[in-house]
Amino acid sequence: MLLYDLAGADDRRFSPYCWRVKLALAHKGLPFETVATGFTQIAAIGDGSHRTVPVLIDGERQIRESFVIAEYLEDRFADRPSLFGGPGGRAAARLIDGYATSLLVQIGRMVTLDIEGILRPEDRSYFRTTREKRFGKPLEEVVAGREDRLAGFRETLLPLRLMLRHQPFVGGAGANYADHILFGTLQWPRVVSSFRLIAEDDPVAAWFERCLDLYDGLGRAQAAA
Amino acid sequence: MLLYDLAGADDRRFSPYCWRVKLALAHKGLPFETVATGFTQIAAIGDGSHRTVPVLIDGERQIRESFVIAEYLEDRFADRPSLFGGPGGRAAARLIDGYATSLLVQIGRMVTLDIEGILRPEDRSYFRTTREKRFGKPLEEVVAGREDRLAGFRETLLPLRLMLRHQPFVGGAGANYADHILFGTLQWPRVVSSFRLIAEDDPVAAWFERCLDLYDGLGRAQAAA
Numbered sequence: 001m002l003l004y005d006l007a008g009a010d011d012r013r014f015s016p017y018c019w020r021v022k023l024a025l026a027h028k029g030l031p032f033e034t035v036a037t038g039f040t041q042i043a044a045i046g047d048g049s050h051r052t053v054p055v056l057i058d059g060e061r062q063i064r065e066s067f068v069i070a071e072y073l074e075d076r077f078a079d080r081p082s083l084f085g086g087p088g089g090r091a092a093a094r095l096i097d098g099y100a101t102s103l104l105v106q107i108g109r110m111v112t113l114d115i116e117g118i119l120r121p122e123d124r125s126y127f128r129t130t131r132e133k134r135f136g137k138p139l140e141e142v143v144a145g146r147e148d149r150l151a152g153f154r155e156t157l158l159p160l161r162l163m164l165r166h167q168p169f170v171g172g173a174g175a176n177y178a179d180h181i182l183f184g185t186l187q188w189p190r191v192v193s194s195f196r197l198i199a200e201d202d203p204v205a206a207w208f209e210r211c212l213d214l215y216d217g218l219g220r221a222q223a224a225a
Numbered sequence: 226m227l228l229y230d231l232a233g234a235d236d237r238r239f240s241p242y243c244w245r246v247k248l249a250l251a252h253k254g255l256p257f258e259t260v261a262t263g264f265t266q267i268a269a270i271g272d273g274s275h276r277t278v279p280v281l282i283d284g285e286r287q288i289r290e291s292f293v294i295a296e297y298l299e300d301r302f303a304d305r306p307s308l309f310g311g312p313g314g315r316a317a318a319r320l321i322d323g324y325a326t327s328l329l330v331q332i333g334r335m336v337t338l339d340i341e342g343i344l345r346p347e348d349r350s351y352f353r354t355t356r357e358k359r360f361g362k363p364l365e366e367v368v369a370g371r372e373d374r375l376a377g378f379r380e381t382l383l384p385l386r387l388m389l390r391h392q393p394f395v396g397g398a399g400a401n402y403a404d405h406i407l408f409g410t411l412q413w414p415r416v417v418s419s420f421r422l423i424a425e426d427d428p429v430a431a432w433f434e435r436c437l438d439l440y441d442g443l444g445r446a447q448a449a450a
Contacts, residue, residue: 085311086313086314088317088396089312091403092317092395092403094391095385095395097388098387098388158323158330170316170320171313171316172315176313178313
């Protein structure tokens with residue numbers, strides 16, 4: 001299997017969605033190769049219909065969108081370790097995916113300028129143009145005052161913190177796709193920015209370290225910014 | 226089975242945690258009776274060890290804490306409709322429980338003064354004293370400016386809103402304990418306060434209406450404030 005994986009300069013892999021899929025593939029024990037892909041190369045993937053990564057190539061099939069890919073892997077490799085732990089876990093993962101999105105929105109407002117800095121030169125203009133259109137202002141203004149928003153962001157980690165009083169992973173005793181979703185979400189700022197979002201003594205930091213160790217240290221192999 | 230259920234004046238049932246358990250019992254198809262219990266009656270329940278409701282009495286057993294009760298029901302009545310939809314759903318429900326707590330914190334800061342107003346006269350002093358100690362200020366100050374916090378609260382419903390693009394319930398095609406958790410969380414302000422927290426055109430409002438209809442309208446039978 002081949003995974004088109006967003007890449008910056010120096011082969012830095014930073015996409016939160018691609019990280020989810022890489023951990024899901026590893027969880028299933030599936031060998032895979034990645035293709036380092038810059039923003040401006042996405043349109044050239046496969047049949048040319050793709051506008052985002054990850055895109056997973058499995059033989060003739062081209063599957064996109066991280067959640068759809070996870071469901072595809074779960075169904076196609078049903079005899080391998082489960083990504084969802086049953087139908088309730090699969091349904092709940094949609095809510096967790098939404099929770100992760102609410103985190104991504106906040107994280108984006110703190111690190112988007114740093115992302116520009118780690119991109120390949122040929123991707124920078126595309127990135128700045130599309131993001132400034134989305135935010136409606138210069139990236140510098142988007143991230144201004146991020147220190148003041150850090151406490152609010154940390155409050156939105158409360159659900160995870162409360163859960164960790166009861167179990168080491170969102171998946172329970174072991175990690176599953178719910179962990180992959182949230183890991184990818186926080187791997188993103190780890191890889192693009194030296195601005196540290198999680199307090200060292202936060203139980204969320206300990207959980208994140210456990211996730212970095214999963215699957216022979218797959219996540220940790222990517223250096224932090 | 227007997228459920229000690231928090232009650233205000235006019236037999237108003239408003240506890241978010243008790244509502245979770247009532248829906249869970251109904252989901253399992255278990256007949257149950259409730260005992261209307263004021264705050265100052267909790268210490269007299271059963272063996273006298275309880276400080277909160279719900280408390281479920283099942284023969285000789287006294288079980289407290291809504292999540293523990295849900296797990297008890299799931300295991301004891303494993304042949305009946307599942308509350309979690311498998312081990313992944315059960316584990317994920319802990320995160321959803323944490324998410325609900327983060328909502329409860331915000332809701333509390335908006336409706337705690339209204340709660341005092343719906344209590345039995347003999348419970349009001351206990352409520353005000355304990356809550357003002359917890360908040361560190363008069364209840365009037367806690368809720369002051371709640372209109373200004375409404376937009377922020379509605380933002381924290383984003384995970385649910387995003388999920389509802391894909392499925393009608395957190396449980397997927399049908400409701401399960403993950404829905405009960407969040408339903409109870411929002412039933413609480415519906416029953417204690419005329420301050421409306423959810424915009425009418427929010428998909429979350431439509432989901433909440435579906436939850437009010439569950440189990441022959443169990444939640445809807447309790448009038449709104």
